[in-house]
Amino acid sequence: MPELPEVETYRRIFERNALDRVITRIEVRDARILSGITPRTLSRTFVAKRFTRARRHGKHFFAESDGGKSLHLHFGMTGDLDTTPASSPEPRFAKVIFTFGEERLAFLDARLFGFCSIAPSLESFVATNGLGIDALDPRLDAPHFARIVGERRGALKAVLMSQEVVAGLGNLYVDELLFATGVHPAAKANELSAKKLREMHGAMVEILQRVIAIHDRGADYPPEYLISNREENGRCPRCGGKLARETLFGRTTFYCRKHQRPKC
DNA sequence: AATTCCTCCTGATAGC
DNA sequence: TGCTATCAGGAGGAAT
Numbered sequence: 180m181p182e183l184p185e186v187e188t189y190r191r192i193f194e195r196n197a198l199d200r201v202i203t204r205i206e207v208r209d210a211r212i213l214s215g216i217t218p219r220t221l222s223r224t225f226v227a228k229r230f231t232r233a234r235r236h237g238k239h240f241f242a243e244s245d246g247g248k249s250l251h252l253h254f255g256m257t258g259d260l261d262t263t264p265a266s267s268p269e270p271r272f273a274k275v276i277f278t279f280g281e282e283r284l285a286f287l288d289a290r291l292f293g294f295c296s297i298a299p300s301l302e303s304f305v306a307t308n309g310l311g312i313d314a315l316d317p318r319l320d321a322p323h324f325a326r327i328v329g330e331r332r333g334a335l336k337a338v339l340m341s342q343e344v345v346a347g348l349g350n351l352y353v354d355e356l357l358f359a360t361g362v363h364p365a366a367k368a369n370e371l372s373a374k375k376l377r378e379m380h381g382a383m384v385e386i387l388q389r390v391i392a393i394h395d396r397g398a399d400y401p402p403e404y405l406i407s408n409r410e411e412n413g414r415c416p417r418c419g420g421k422l423a424r425e426t427l428f429g430r431t432t433f434y435c436r437k438h439q440r441p442k443c
Numbered sequence: 444a445a446t447t448c449c450t451c452c453t454g455a456t457a458g459c
Numbered sequence: 460t461g462c463t464a465t466c467a468g469g470a471g472g473a474a475t
Contacts, residue, residue, distance in 0.1 A: 349468085428446080447474085
């Protein structure tokens with residue numbers, strides 16, 4: 180499920196394959212993927228234009244065009260990008276297809292939890308929708324993180340999942356982060372020590388950047404990551420104990436009862 | 444402010 | 460082999 184590292188990977192794919200090329204055609208295969216626009220609007224806005232810059236905020240992707248408007252994609256849970264020549268068979272689950280002469284970029288989404296839309300700009304969308312600072316924004320340093328997370332009274336899992344506090348983390352990497360820092364998912368954010376919160380910031384940046392690099396190389400997750408052991412009867416990569424698997428705050432949550440404590 | 448529940452949607456998987 | 464039931468989950472909205 181695309182969280183910040185995956186969307187960053189899509190951004191890079193888009194950058195390499197779809198920038199500075201004249202958009203010759205846009206085809207919508209399933210209009211339910213569109214949010215607030217029609218296929219006609221999409222074509223009128225972008226055909227004969229070029230995408231000039233690919234950006235990301237949290238899990239949201241924006242491609243600026245030389246027409247002024249930005250393409251806005253959200254990948255939901257099964258969103259994906261495919262770049263194959265326009266002459267090759269259309270990929271499975273293609274919902275919107277951008278053609279640049281002989282080249283093609285397809286926005287795929289098997290389950291339609293993602294969407295394709297048009298935004299005036301990344302900044303306007305972020306402001307209008309109350310998204311928090313991006314998890315990898317250089318302005319988000321440890322004290323800043325400790326302040327905005329530590330003032331929340333909710334459970335850490337819920338607070339970290341909330342895109343209004345910090346944008347970009349989802350179910351998998353929140354679990355990974357809590358595992359890495361030894362914090363129980365239900366621990367209250369405002370009850371963590373400032374020290375632990377600062378440590379959590381460091382771990383968050385480390386995990387996100389490392390996963391982006393892993394995706395870039397096409398590598399596997401490290402075996403010591405929780406995510407590599409995220410399965411029924413999975414074992415804690417630190418102590419070998421059986422991992423807990425519970426639904427917490429509406430999400431399947433894996434954690435180690437031994438290492439992850441409510442009070443830190 | 445926080446939390447819980449519900450809905451959207453359908454491929455993959457498990458069970459029979 | 461083939462059918463069916465269940466699960467997964469980001470985000471937004473309603474209700475509490």
